[in-house]
Amino acid sequence: MNLAVALQAQGDLRGALAAYERALELQPEDALTFAYRASAHWLAKDVEAGLADCARALELDPRCAAAYKNRALLLRLQGSNEESLRAARRAAELDPTDPEAWNNLAIALWETGRHSECLPVFDRLVQMAPTHAPFRVNRAIMRQRLGDLAGSLAEYGEALRLDPTDPSVWSGRSWTRFTKGDTTGALADVARALELDPERAEAWGNQAHYRNALGDPDTAWRDLQRAIELDPELAGPYLTRGRIQVARGRREAAIRDLERYLELDPDSELADDAREELAALKGR
Numbered sequence: 039m040n041l042a043v044a045l046q047a048q049g050d051l052r053g054a055l056a057a058y059e060r061a062l063e064l065q066p067e068d069a070l071t072f073a074y075r076a077s078a079h080w081l082a083k084d085v086e087a088g089l090a091d092c093a094r095a096l097e098l099d100p101r102c103a104a105a106y107k108n109r110a111l112l113l114r115l116q117g118s119n120e121e122s123l124r125a126a127r128r129a130a131e132l133d134p135t136d137p138e139a140w141n142n143l144a145i146a147l148w149e150t151g152r153h154s155e156c157l158p159v160f161d162r163l164v165q166m167a168p169t170h171a172p173f174r175v176n177r178a179i180m181r182q183r184l185g186d187l188a189g190s191l192a193e194y195g196e197a198l199r200l201d202p203t204d205p206s207v208w209s210g211r212s213w214t215r216f217t218k219g220d221t222t223g224a225l226a227d228v229a230r231a232l233e234l235d236p237e238r239a240e241a242w243g244n245q246a247h248y249r250n251a252l253g254d255p256d257t258a259w260r261d262l263q264r265a266i267e268l269d270p271e272l273a274g275p276y277l278t279r280g281r282i283q284v285a286r287g288r289r290e291a292a293i294r295d296l297e298r299y300l301e302l303d304p305d306s307e308l309a310d311d312a313r314e315e316l317a318a319l320k321g322r
Contacts, residue, residue, distance in 0.1 A: 042071075046078050054078045069099035076108040080115065088112040103133035110142045119149045137167045141176065148180060149305070156180055171201040175210055182214045183307055190214045205235040212244055216251075224248050239269035247278045255282045273303035277312055284319065293319050 042057035058075040065071060072095035079088030089112050095105035106129035113122035123146040129139040144159040160177040167173055178193030194211035201207065212227035225248050231241040246261035259282060265275040280295030296316040300309060 043074060051078055051082050067098055069095040069102045070104060073102050073104035073108055080108060080111045083115065085112050085116045101132055103129050106132060107139050107142060110146060122146050123150050137163055141173060153184060169200055171197040171204060171207060175207055179210060187214055187218045203234060205231040205238050205241060209238065209241040209244055216248055221248055221252060237268055239265045239272050243272060243275040246275060250278055250282060255285065271302060273299050273306065277308060289319055
């Protein structure tokens with residue numbers, strides 16, 4: 039199984055799945071191999087196969103924490119958030135020393151509306167892994183969504199101290215700075231993110247949003263096209279493009295973009311605004 043895990047870490051999902059298959063031929067009743075293979079299915083967005091592997095792992099070992107952890111991820115990908123939360127809770131109970139299990143639990147709590155329970159879990163995570171920047175980023179995102187912009191910026195600052203080369207941290211902080219009214223700072227942060235990773239679709243989308251807010255829809259449009267080219271499943275660019283379409287009098291195109299945005303991310307912090315804008319367009 040070690041070969042499969044190594045291949046998966048390198049991004050070779052096809053090779054990893056083949057290696058897991060060989061491992062299971064040698065040990066067909068090894069619960070952990072089924073649980074680990076489920077994580078490869080999750081990365082491949084194959085929910086059905088992943089859930090089947092989790093089920094088999096739990097048949098073999100009802101206390102397999104890795105199976106519950108990956109089941110939580112797969113159920114979240116499927117949109118079954120309450121079931122995902124139950125699996126995440128069980129994973130954290132079975133292996134309370136696994137930070138990833140607690141991270142999954144925090145995200146599941148947020149996505150099921152249990153916001154007051156979310157931050158204490160992230161506090162625990164940061165205590166467990168104080169030098170792991172991604173956990174700081176997740177806590178920053180939660181603070182931003184709860185309206186604690188100063189706290190969010192402080193978290194991002196700590197994450198950048200730990201890892202100044204991670205483009206996701208720069209891009210994430212740019213959104214909090216924009217929300218706080220610091221558009222110049224937001225543009226500087228997102229530019230740094232794109233310097234580190236020129237193919238980061240989310241950063242192109244954020245940059246477009248800021249440029250459009252500053253009254254530069256033409257440059258924003260080019261950024262949006264790049265974002266959508268890189269990741270057509272990323273929701274944000276469709277919202278910004280839809281708003282530009284409205285300003286340009288392209289009602290039908292704007293409706294399509296706003297509908298696509300809501301299809302991809304119906305629970306985002308801007309989803310209610312998008313629904314109101316869409317209703318206004320359709321009511322004309």
